[in-house]
Amino acid sequence: MNNMYTFDTSTLWAALPEIFLLSAIVVVLLLDLFLTKPFKQATYYLTQISLFITGVMAFNLIDQPQTIIFSGSFILDNMASVFKVFMIGSTMVAMVYTRHYLIQHALFRGEYFVLVLLSVLGMMVMVSGYSLLTLYLGLEILSLSLYTLIAIARERAGAVEAALKYFVLGAIASGLLLYGMSMIYGISGSINITDIANFAANADLASRETLILNFGLVFLVIGIAFKLGAVPFHMWVPDVYQGAPTSVTLFLSTVPKVAAVAMLVRILVDGLGAMHAYWADLFMVLAVLSIALGSVVALMQTNIKRLLAYSTISHVGFIMLGFVTGVISGYGAAVFYVFVYILMSLAAFGIVILLNKKGFEADQISDFKGLSKHSPWFALMMLVVMLSMAGVPPFIGFYAKFFILQQVISAGFVTLAVVAVVFAVISAYYYLQIIKSMYFEESDKDITIVAPMDMQLVLSINAVLILVVGIFPDFWIKLSLSLF
């Protein structure tokens, strides 16, 4: 028991990307103070370089044997490394999309980049967290940075209000999650996932003594559902997406979802996998409600950010369906869906940002009217993204939905699959509506695209990937399945 808390510096290499990123954050923060106005752009490039080096470090740790360090509270395995590389890559893409928007809307400040880097650090700790404490700390580093990031547009009443709503609901979610963690700790006597897994595997789940384990589990599921934005814990999602500056919405809607899924896997699959039958029931309800509400309520939206928020909710429902199956291939399908969702969401919000101009937020669906006349290329890109989100073959969104449903059916939940398909068809309506207004309606505004070339290029690659990966999905599917 005494040597449980020894500290061995020879194992620090497993946390190298995190350590590097933390040092880089300090450097960026300090350097930004000394940069004069004409050199402010340097902060952006420094951020990208830091992210890139961290990504390379995380990439080099792929295929290392599973290592657990810091007295069992930090794990390095393939899932952690692949998730980290993916998160860093998407953050870099998000930053490319963001820069132009920040300059146009006078939000280009050093703190913005530091906060993004900090939230990436929090997410990296989350995907590698192997004790309840590390997971909680990672989650809080992420959440606290995101609250501040939303409020960075401090003159906008909408942004401040969104920050406050996110803050209050996020704090409640953390409280519920912690309450669940305290129950799990109380019954299993440890905060390490390994010990909790051992305890849950050997416990007599039907006995009265382990009732508290079920009790804790419910709180954990609620906490995770809050963070994922699943119905009925979704109230914050549309408001925050709409109120936050679009650049923050872009970041918020993509990368943190990977971290939330990683936390879900760590706690529920690695830790409480023995109790799958208990949490799968909860997940089933959450998933069906999310898919249904996400698809139906989105029909009535006129604000594109709100619409994409509801579309996120229904995508989260599909991701949760993958975890209902309780088999490794089902979890793999869910992770594949997360990758696909991030790719699509990045492109969708990227195009929303693309239409922004100084003093003009393109956040209404009507702002897309006649886009095909002014910019046929980006109208085509938006078409690809929307069809992919609706699940039309051969785009990647189709395969993601297909694999989830395949797993759900082979696990024996045919009704569940039918319900999911019905609502997926309903949701196709609002995606098609955007396509309709892009191609068949006349614009009443001047939409010229002023975004810089690097953004246009990355955005095009991103959207083309949706098609290309859709035609050759094998690599990603194998990768997703190899993580468990």
Place this chain on the structure above:
Amino acid sequence: MVSLSDYLILSSVIFCIGLVGIFVNRTNIITLLMCVELILAAVNTNFIAFSHFLGNEAGQIFVFFILTVAAAEVAIGLAILTLLFRVRGSIDVDVTNSLKG
């Protein structure tokens, strides 16, 4: 002798007060922050009680971290509240309704 279940009952009562407080409170956002603190206090009570009765220090270490994070959280919460007061001139829950939902 105070037993473990007494502590658990106390913490669940505090937890419920915090949670109900958040949902019935329709006047002031500072009250919301206090309710969040109550929830965290309930969690801390739980952790310390379990830690004491299990003879395991991990729970108490956890509490240190929760306290630190809670302090940071309140700092950010109050900062956002100040911003809200600046743009709205009020911190009532009712004024935060420009975003429907």
